[in-house]
């Protein structure tokens with residue numbers, strides 16, 4: 592009898608192990624929790640409910656969706672959708688760094704925009720939001736969003752999007768969609784040894800070790816450094832820039848919002864006239880200088896809410912700014 596029980600429990604436990612074996616397709620969150628990591632506050636929003644996920648996708652990309660009452664919901668913002676400023680794809684080849692140079696190459700390779708906000712891909716895997724200079728500059732406004740993703744979503748819906756707060760069902764849908772964009776183990780490019788360790792870790796010490804190791808494979812927040820636009824000497828402007836790279840930035844970033852029919856009345860294209868205008872505004876010291884506008888952004892005005900977000904150093908490097916200027920100078924003749 593005893594033997595039967597032992598054999599049975601052995602069979603059962605190996606079955607359990609087999610079924611719980613992590614693969615590269617396994618959700619990172621699940622693995623972290625299994626290894627003893629703290630459950631994220633937003634974990635309760637994780638779901639496979641495809642209706643909810645689709646609603647979330649539509650809210651994020653179109654601002655509205657079919658509500659649970661069967662009617663088309665009210666637009667979240669009159670001016671923006673989330674994807675005007677955020678990608679919904681992976682955008683960094685190396686998840687351990689926030690590097691705008693490698694990100695731009697990656698954007699070209701995968702034909703995705705190059706935007707001022709960070710991607711929603713892996714958003715649920717971060718542990719802090721609105722970091723560094725956002726906290727320093729905006730203080731109390733962003734503090735509640737710093738450790739709580741749901742608060743970051745609320746903050747950005749109202750402040751960044753210049754729209755209304757999400758209703759409870761909309762928040763659930765957006766978070767369900769965010770979980771659909773969570774990291775899988777394959778995103779982390781683990782060694783086969785690490786993968787094996789996850790599967791074999793038994794003691795809490797072993798689990799802790801592999802947990803620490805896993806977390807070295809990605810950044811758990813997106814760093815943000817604001818740049819003071821120092822007026823560049825007229826003769827130096829764009830001198831070290833690469834106009835070809837600048838053109839890519841102009842098209843994959845600036846024109847995402849400034850092309851006709853997009854979010855602003857200030858319409859730009861890659862025709863000479865528009866580039867001439869920008870060229871004539873490169874070195875103005877006023878707030879109209881292209882350098883200043885890109886680094887500081889613009890403000891929402893009463894009655895005219897679309898504004899331009901600032902580009903932090905992690906979203907546009909100093910060299911990339913010069914590349915953009917080189918392009919404007921070359922084509923704006």
Ligand code: HEC
Nearest residue numbers: 671672673676708709720721743744747748751752813900
């Ligand atoms: C006009 C531009 C803009 C729009 C529209 C916008 N955001 Fe943002 N959002 C930003 C910027 C800029 C940040 C700053 C932090 C970052 O992403 O690097 C940010 C930050 C966030 C963060 C925290 C990211 C982090 O890692 O720190 C979340 C979450 C977020 N936005 C969600 C949303 C959602 C949801 C919507 C749509 C309802 C939205 N945003 C619309 C520009 C925008």
Ligand code: HEC
Nearest residue numbers: 675676844845848854855856857881884885889897898899
């Ligand atoms: C997320 C959307 C967005 C992106 C990306 C963006 N802009 Fe803007 N930009 C705006 C909005 C909105 C305004 C406000 C002006 C308006 O609508 O009249 C603006 C204003 C400007 C202005 C000032 C117009 C004026 O005279 O007041 C300049 C210059 C400008 N942007 C250049 C750029 C450049 C260069 C880039 C790329 C590096 C860029 N923008 C990227 C949305 C954007």
